[in-house]
Structures are given as structure tokens and as C-alpha cells.
Amino acid sequence: MLKQSPYKFQDLGKNKTLGLVFLNPSLRTRLSTQKAALNLGMHVMVMNMDKEGWALETQDGVVMNGTTVEHIREAAAVMGQYCDILGLRSFPKLQDREEDYSEDLFNKFVKFCNVPVVSLESATRHPLQSLADLITISENSNNSPYFSGQGHVKAKPKVVLTWAPHVKPLPQAVPNSFSEWMCRAQSEGLLDFVITHPEGYELAEEFTQGAKVVYKQDEALADADFIYVKNWSSYSEYGKILNDGEGWMLTDKMLEQTNAAKVMHCLPVRRDLELSSKILDGPNSLVIPEAGNRLWAAQAVLKRMLEKLPS
Ligand code: AN0
Ligand code: CP
Numbered sequence: 001m002l003k004q005s006p007y008k009f010q011d012l013g014k015n016k017t018l019g020l021v022f023l024n025p026s027l028r029t030r031l032s033t034q035k036a037a038l039n040l041g042m043h044v045m046v047m048n049m050d051k052e053g054w055a056l057e058t059q060d061g062v063v064m065n066g067t068t069v070e071h072i073r074e075a076a077a078v079m080g081q082y083c084d085i086l087g088l089r090s091f092p093k094l095q096d097r098e099e100d101y102s103e104d105l106f107n108k109f110v111k112f113c114n115v116p117v118v119s120l121e122s123a124t125r126h127p128l129q130s131l132a133d134l135i136t137i138s139e140n141s142n143n144s145p146y147f148s149g150q151g152h153v154k155a156k157p158k159v160v161l162t163w164a165p166h167v168k169p170l171p172q173a174v175p176n177s178f179s180e181w182m183c184r185a186q187s188e189g190l191l192d193f194v195i196t197h198p199e200g201y202e203l204a205e206e207f208t209q210g211a212k213v214v215y216k217q218d219e220a221l222a223d224a225d226f227i228y229v230k231n232w233s234s235y236s237e238y239g240k241i242l243n244d245g246e247g248w249m250l251t252d253k254m255l256e257q258t259n260a261a262k263v264m265h266c267l268p269v270r271r272d273l274e275l276s277s278k279i280l281d282g283p284n285s286l287v288i289p290e291a292g293n294r295l296w297a298a299q300a301v302l303k304r305m306l307e308k309l310p311s
Contacts, residue, residue: 002303003296012306013042019083020108020120023056024091028267028294029120029128033087040306045083049075049218058105067069067100070103073112080113081152085305092123092171094239100124101204102205116305124204125171130181131297136290137226139260143190155227156191158259162217163197164274165245166231174266175232183210196220200242204235217248224258226227229265229275251276255284262286 002008018037020030030046047053056075056080057068064071085251088109092100097112106122119127143158159182161175175195180191187210187290194212195203202213214220221227229250234240249272263275263284271277279285 002299005098009303010041013040014086017021017043018085020087021049022089023049024089028291032294033298033308036295036302039299040302072108076109076112078198080115083115084309085116086113087118087120089120090122094169095264097238119303121173124173125177125178129174130177132293133178134181135288135293158192158223159226160220160224160226161195162230163201164229165248166274169233169239169241170231171236172183172203172232175230178228179203179207179211186210194220200234221254224261227261227263231274252278264290
């Protein structure tokens with residue numbers, strides 16, 4: 001495992017350059033992917049398009065006489081000239097569901113840059129996060145070969161994804177990906193997966209096939225081994241916040257109904273709005289090792305991509 005020998009493949013990325021392109025802010029994804037690339041011997045360049053790049057036009061057929069300065073056709077193609085692999089972070093605009101769920105921007109970037117692309121969270125998915133989450137669950141479950149010796153002694157852990165309150169409309173990308181990966185793990189008999197949220201926050205069916213949805217949070221949390229906390233905006237009333245989410249913030253009192261559940265969150269987290277500080281600072285929280293595992297997730301993915309590149 002890469003975690004045991006981080007530098008084992010440090011020759012793999014020699015003379016290879018990774019470009020990380022951010023259209024939105026990031027702490028974990030930026031640093032973990034950068035460090036993963038360095039462990040593999042790659043060079044890394046970071047482009048903060050939102051702050052330092054030219055305003056990007058993504059639609060075809062427009063006369064660019066407004067605020068956009070450069071078209072994605074040229075911008076992506078040019079970045080592809082300098083890099084062997086590119087990563088892109090592009091949040092949804094949360095205005096037009098069709099546009100966001102078609103992954104129009106991400107797909108255009110892939111098409112025009114002409115090099116392999118890794119998602120650093122796109123409009124509908126955050127796969128590097130979900131891989132890190134799966135590693136974290138494995139390390140804390142004794143039915144896994146990666147069990148660290150601490151955590152749950154159970155043949156099949158119960159994993160619950162719970163909606164949490166927030167003041168801003170957030171993407172569905174993190175819960176979509178988490179659900180997609182957990183449904184797959186469930187179909188392989190590794191765990192049981194339950195989703196809980198207030199009515200109106202149903203995720204797109206393509207990501208939740210096989211998941212059990214329970215609207216009563218206390219019912220869903222009963223006997224849980226892992227609780228994954230995340231806010232998302234509505235998919236059906238696209239991009240909207242439907243209520244103030246009162247009573248949905250996970251507290252240590254709620255943990256009493258669970259199997260001493262370990263608590264996860266992708267971060268950044270708003271303390272005492274999404275998740276109580278008592279839980280975050282307490283022994284049940286996995287948020288820091290979970291963020292630490294972002295490194296190994298990114299390194300595993302970059303390693304695979306490097307192995308497929310012509311040398
Ligand atoms: C983003 C989201 O919910 O998708 C990024 C999470 C990794 N979160 C915020 O914008 C707060
Ligand atoms: N979890 C996550 O992707 O964090 P950042 O937005 O800080 O990269």
C-alpha cells in the first residue's frame with residue numbers, strides 16, 4: 001500500500017508535469033493532490049483560474065463582447081500543451097440542472113485539453129473524496145484487510161449518509177459520489193448503506209440505486225457504525241435551500257442511539273451549524289484522518305494514470 005511506502009514509485013513521475021486548475025476554492029484537494037504528485041516524483045503547477053486567470057467563456061456560438069475574455073477551447077488546449085495530466089475543479093452553478101448534470105464544462109475541458117484529466121470535484125461528482133472516504137471506512141472496519149485495529153468489530157458496518165443544515169446552497173457532488181461508491185460497496189456485500197434527509201432533498205436516482213432512504217433521522221441513525229455528515233441543496237427544486245434544517249445537526253446526544261458511530265465529513269465544515277464542535281473535537285470524529293487519506297486516494301489515482309502514459 002502507498003500509505004506504507006509513499007516514495008516507492010518516486011521515479012514513475014520523473015519529467016512528468018501535473019497541472020491543477022481551480023475554478024473554485026480548495027484546501028484539501030489542492031494540497032493532497034500536489035503532495036501525491038510530489039511523492040510520485042512529478043512536477044506540479046497550480047492555476048487558480050477564479051482569481052488569476054482570464055474570465056472563461058464556456059458556451060459555444062457567443063460573440064465574446066461581454067465580461068469573458070478567453071474561451072475554454074483555447075484555455076484548455078493551451079494548458080494541455082504544458083502538462084502531461086491535468087486536474088480540474090469546477091463547481092456547478094446550481095442554476096440550470098440540465099447544464100450542471102450534463103457536466104458540460106468538465107467534458108469540454110477534457111475534450112479540448114487533449115491530455116488525461118482527473119476530477120478535483122466537478123458539478124456532480126467528487127471521486128477523490130469518495131475514494132478517501134472508502135479507505136477511511138476500511139481502516140476502521142474489522143471486515144477489511146486494511147483494518148487499523150481500532151473501530152468496529154462487525155461483519156458488515158452500517159454506514160449512514162445524513163443531510164445537515166447550511167446557510168448556503170451547496171452542490172450535490174459530494175453526497176452523489178459518496179452514495180455511488182457506498183451503493184457499489186453494498187452490492188459487494190461489504191456494508192449496509194442508508195441515506196437520511198428531509199423530504200425534498202432526494203439525490204438524483206442515478207447515484208442512489210440500491211440505497212435505502214429513511215426520512216426520519218433518528219430511525220436511520222439507530223445502530224449506525226459510520227455517519228457521513230453533509231449538506232446539499234435540493235435536486236428536485238434545483239439548487240434551493242428548502243428549510244432551515246432545525247434539528248438535523250448531528251449532536252453527541254444523537255450518537256447515543258448509534259453503535260458508538262464514527263463520524264465523517266469531507267470538510268470544510270461549519271462548526272455548530274452542520275456538526276457540533278463537541279463531536280468534531282471528540283473521540284468519535286474521523287474528519288482529520290479522513291482528510292489525511294485524501295493524499296493516498298490522490299496518489300493511487302495519479303499512479304494509475306502515470307502508468308498509462310507513454311514514457
Ligand atoms: C463544497 C461542496 O459542498 O461541494 C466543497 C466540499 C469539498 N463545499 C463548500 O462549498 C462549503
Ligand atoms: N474535501 C475537499 O475537497 O476539500 P477542499 O474543498 O478544501 O479541497
